[in-house]
Amino acid sequence: MNRRQKEKKGSRQKKLIIAAVLLLFTALLFLFGKPLLSRIPVNDHAPDYVTRMYLKKNSFSRPGERLPEVKNIVIHYVANPGTSAKANRNYFDNLSNPVANPAGTKASAHFIVGLEGEVIQCIPMTEIAYANYPRNYDTVSIETCHPDETGRFSDATYASLTQLAADLCSLYGLTAEDVIRHYDVSGKACPKYYVENESAWEALKADIAVKLAAQ
């Protein structure tokens, strides 16, 4: 084999190596790229201060059904004084466990605002939650923690809740008047303090409107 033939052979080997690497890369992308991409929920634009801790998919708290539209943001209180956002998130997650949930309770919310003002997202905004029956298919739900039996929110919780509600209104093209209580959906005394004190509820909505106007 002369020098020229050797050079030709060398360049053919290089081309073969490049082709093999490209083929391997394509195969890896095909095998792992798609599941990786499909884990990113489409149209899930929660504000960046929100910590995503999605529940595992299960029929008791995250059925994985599509949320087709959002007409109202619904506010709740957890009715369990002093519990954290994370504890309430884990409660929803554990409903999938038949030992922890022998009664087969179904419950969940998209967001939970905690005692320190932290915000946990349990369910992607592309999916329904189980909090606003019979409005689960056109609402987003926010559970809110509270320090005592009155159900009144702490200052830190209140600040985060009004910010989150304003941001969600902005995202869905809603106004503060579209933010409603669980009580307005089903008549349940939830969120307790803001059902018993109509003026406190009106003030909360006014504070959401102020934050929305500032955007």
Ligand SMILES: [Zn+2]
């Ligand atoms: Zn409620």
